Amino acid sequence: MRKYFYRKTTCLTLLFCSVFFYKTQAQEANAKFPLIPYPTALTAGTGSFVITAETRIVSPSSRFTNEALQLNALLKQYLGKPLKQGKAGPAHQILLQYDAGIAAPEGYRLNITANTVILAAKEAAGMFRAVETVRQLLPADERSQTFLKKVSLPAVSITDQPAYAWRGMHLDVSRHFFSVDYLKKFIDRLALYKFNKFHIHLTDDQGWRIEIKKYPKLTEEGAWRTFNSQDSVCMARSKDNPDFIIDPKHIIQKNGKTLYGGFYTQQEMKAVVAYAAARHIDIIPEIDMPGHMMAAINLYPFLTCNGENRWGKDFSTPICPINESTYEFAQNVFTEIMDIFPSKYIHIGGDEVDRTDWEKSDVCRDFMAKNNMKTTAELQSYFINRMEKFFNSKGRKLIGWDEILEDGISSTAMVMYWRTWVSTAPVKAAKNGNQVVMSPGNPLYFDAQPNPYSISNVYHFNPIPKGLTDKEAQNIVGAQANTWTEWIPTENRADYMVFPRMTALAERLWTNKDEYETYLQRLKMNYPRLDALGVHYRLPDIAGLVDQNVFTDQAVLNPEKPMPDLTLRYTTDGSLPDQNSTPLNAPFTIQKSMFIRLAAFTPAGSRGDIYNLHYTKQTLAEPVTASVSPGxxxxxxxxxxxxxxxxxxxxxxxxxxxxxxxxxxxxxxxxxxxxxxxxxxxxxxxxxxxxxxxxxxxxxxxxxxxxxxxxxxxxxxxxxxxxxxxxxxxxxxxxxxxxxxxxxxxxxxxxxxxxxxxxxxxxxx
The missing domain is CATH 2.60.120.1560 (Jelly Rolls)
Structure with a gap:
């Protein structure tokens, strides 16, 4: 018995050691390659493939012509000249290969040896994801002005495909406007991290941002506003942070007024759509209605039930859901939108509708009585369902925020869940047969101020809500993060709010594994690439700092730098730290009450968050005596x-x-x-x-x-x-x-x- 136990124990020990060895080896490989999102399977090779001017890009199949051009454009940034392309080439080549055995639409294989690089996929989207993996394996400084004679790729074998079909990012361009150039930069960064959906919020109360030729006043007048309360908040914050300065590129003088705004012509937006399509990213346009329509109602008051346009208790007056003129307007607008955006999905919004005016409207009450409706929520459902039929007649699929579930919706509409306090909404939708995109405010509203827990919260987000069977869970098609821009007036501020937590979402939706520590290592390896791309990302937190500090004798300020190349600088006179402020190179002893402002700086001069540290000398507070109960x-x-x-x-x-x-x-x-x-x-x-x-x-x-x-x-x-x-x-x-x-x-x-x-x-x- 003892002998058997010994043999069994020895086998288990060997098995454990073997598993531990391979797990450790896999973790080391994970940390070695700066890939986000991390591939489904990766095996490190030996040596590297050296790319020179003599290297050929070979693409026997015409289905990958765009992807070969994208790869060549990438390599040109390093070598200064494009490589020769063809359907055949020398042994030392980069081969884009068709593989019918790869089932996933965005799946691919990548095999790099000393002699050959093979990118294999069945679909063009999969081939492009392989190109972006190659991009991340190349040196980080891809926008350098100094060209190289050669550049290397590490030997590796990768098999990869995404865990979720919908991997999205959203940007609100209504509250504050962003240039076409920035939209393209945003798309390029989405491509780098293998996102495939870009949801753009084009209209809201604060501005109408897309040209509609049938209703030219929407952009001639509706795209511009005098400064509002959101602008004033940004102006106040700009005193401490230049990222909050209202972007002067979007300010004009007209009729003696200072106006903020801007819009995209249809031609401009079609170019943006084409730019995204070349990177296999769908742009999902949102024209928000029946609420959030003040910018349109200001110019076309017939859209409301009573001709009035005002703010209610929480939100603005919505358009009228029973007037035929409303549907004529909406269908005309969406017809032009569909001509610009070929995406299968069109977003109608449908959120935060103040139905007070509908309750007061005689025509609404009459319509409800004739159609046996008990609540105005049913009126909203009537509007959404009627618009969905119009979308479907054009071969498109309607998406709405989860409020569209109220009082009934067809199972063919897609639901975007955001209201964290209505936890039953995605479950209800999935059980109804609706496809669901998870986008809960916590943690996927990237306009929320980031903190030391933000990246972890996004990384550990589970898109599948509790209460679904395995079959019902298949209706959860993915997730996206939303960036609302009430208090994001500049491109730098948008970068800061989105990066780097967007990378955590990329990994969750593509890789869907819990390897947080190695992800953090790879994230640090990604910062140089973001620097090269000019991304104004949020620097890592300085750990251990407290806003309000106390001490009885003395305190010591000696934080650890989150990255070795950062410099910590501080002031004690209340002024903002800058590159000329005193560096914190040694422990700083504090023996009296004082106010310290501290910030980290990159070698390029970018400043991280400002930490306002108050130090107060205190005595230990005496306890009290009381008869108490628990709680x-x-x-x-x-x-x-x-x-x-x-x-x-x-x-x-x-x-x-x-x-x-x-x-x-x-x-x-x-x-x-x-x-x-x-x-x-x-x-x-x-x-x-x-x-x-x-x-x-x-x-x-x-x-x-x-x-x-x-x-x-x-x-x-x-x-x-x-x-x-x-x-x-x-x-x-x-x-x-x-x-x-x-x-x-x-x-x-x-x-x-x-x-x-x-x-x-x-x-x-």
């Missing part, structure tokens, strides 16, 4: 409060909670919460608290304000410290929710430990 008291105040400081009136309810998160009892669309009680601190020390809120909150402990994360905003973490003694310390946490986010989380660390959730055992009242 905190939570007072619930329904209603909109734009600041935690504005919460007032009598609480609707008071209940006891054993954790700090939004309780299930809080069901209003907007509300406030007051948490009161004590934290039972286990030991003397300096405690750091990390408060994440969507929308806002203020944390006080021992009568001292620790974290101010107030105001309506997306999920943002802010941090602060307090010096406290062991025992009961009075706690007050005020939180407000403006609608849609429902995020509240409190973590802590002590004396520099890793952040963790506040234990329930600490909560007393």
């Amino acid at each position: 905190l008291l939570c007072s619930y105040y329904p209603g909109p409060f734009k600041s935690a400081k504005l919460m007032a009136g009598k609480a609707n309810a008071v209940f006891t909670v054993d954790n700090i998160e939004v309780p299930k009892e809080a069901k209003a669309s907007s509300f406030g919460l007051k948490y009161q009680g004590y934290l039972d601190i286990p030991a003397d020390g300096i405690y750091t608290f990390y408060l994440t809120c969507d929308d806002g909150g203020i944390l006080q402990l021992a009568g001292r304000e620790v974290v101010d994360n107030d105001g309506w905003h997306s999920a943002i973490e802010k941090s602060g410290q307090i010096a406290v003694k062991k025992g009961l310390q009075p706690l007050a946490l005020d939180f407000v929710e403006g609608g849609g986010g429902y995020t509240l989380n409190l973590k802590y660390s002590v004396n520099g430990s890793a952040p963790q959730s506040v234990p329930s055992s600490w909560l007393k009242h």
